[in-house]
Amino acid sequence: EVQLVESGGGLVQPGRSLRLSCTTVGFTFGDYAMSWFRQAPGKGLEWVGFIRNKAYGGTIEYAASVKGRFTISRDDSKNIAYLQMNRLKAEDTGVYYCSRDELISSYWGQGTLVTVSS
Amino acid sequence: EILMTQSPATLSVSPGERATLSCRASQSVAGSIAWYQQKPGQAPRLLIYSASTRATGIPARFSGSGSGTEFTLTITGLESEDFAVYYCQQYNNWPPLTFGGGTKVEIK
Numbered sequence: 007e008v009q010l011v012e013s014g015g016g017l018v019q020p021g022r023s024l025r026l027s028c029t030t031v032g033f034t035f036g037d038y039a040m041s042w043f044r045q046a047p048g049k050g051l052e053w054v055g056f057i058r059n060k061a062y063g064g065t066i067e068y069a070a071s072v073k074g075r076f077t078i079s080r081d082d083s084k085n086i087a088y089l090q091m092n093r094l095k096a097e098d099t100g101v102y103y104c105s106r107d108e109l110i111s112s113y114w115g116q117g118t119l120v121t122v123s124s
Numbered sequence: 125e126i127l128m129t130q131s132p133a134t135l136s137v138s139p140g141e142r143a144t145l146s147c148r149a150s151q152s153v154a155g156s157i158a159w160y161q162q163k164p165g166q167a168p169r170l171l172i173y174s175a176s177t178r179a180t181g182i183p184a185r186f187s188g189s190g191s192g193t194e195f196t197l198t199i200t201g202l203e204s205e206d207f208a209v210y211y212c213q214q215y216n217n218w219p220p221l222t223f224g225g226g227t228k229v230e231i232k
Contacts, residue, residue, distance in 0.1 A: 053221040053222070069219065069220045107217040109156075109221065110173045114167035114168055114169075123204055
């Protein structure tokens with residue numbers, strides 16, 4: 007069974023950093039791209055970015071709102087995808103989801119809440 | 125960036141009736157549209173991709189149609205578990221991938 011579990015969320019002050027993890031089981035991690043999305047409280051879904059698998063060069067794409075502050079990476083030996091978030095802002099507050107694949111997300115984690123506040 | 129607009133924002137429907145949700149793209153996205161369902165406190169669930177193909181395990185009462193800039197998600201014979209928020213997403217022109225603002229289907 008495919009499962010994705012996000013972790014690492016919490017309360018963080020503006021300007022600080024946080025790293026989220028997406029631990030996966032149930033599929034060959036190295037064969038798939040991994041994506042990150044977020045959802046501000048009471049709002050809709052927003053794409054954050056994705057990282058392709060090595061067969062496709064491991065290339066990474068980001069939303070303009072996070073480019074230069076957030077970094078997506080992956081560890082194929084551990085079946086984990088990461089989202090490193092630097093210089094956090096209040097508007098980064100929300101639930102962060104990881105998903106499998108890059109364009110159409112058929113498997114999602116349950117999400118982890120990130121709150122940016124002083 | 126392609127802007128996705130969903131209407132209506134809220135749709136009140138009685139159980140057993142049909143719900144018709146609309147999604148409009150600011151420019152053509154061909155057939156590269158997915159629809160997701162989201163219930164409170166849960167992750168989104170993929171319903172439809174390529175505008176009209178049901179994802180694995182999705183009941184036949186969910187159907188999608190459209191191409192270019194106009195798309196529709198139809199739910200026939202609404203069941204209690206179908207009351208949720210629905211999002212369309214385009215994946216034709218990226219980055220970025222973009223979502224509509226959502227349609228909440230509520231019990232009438």
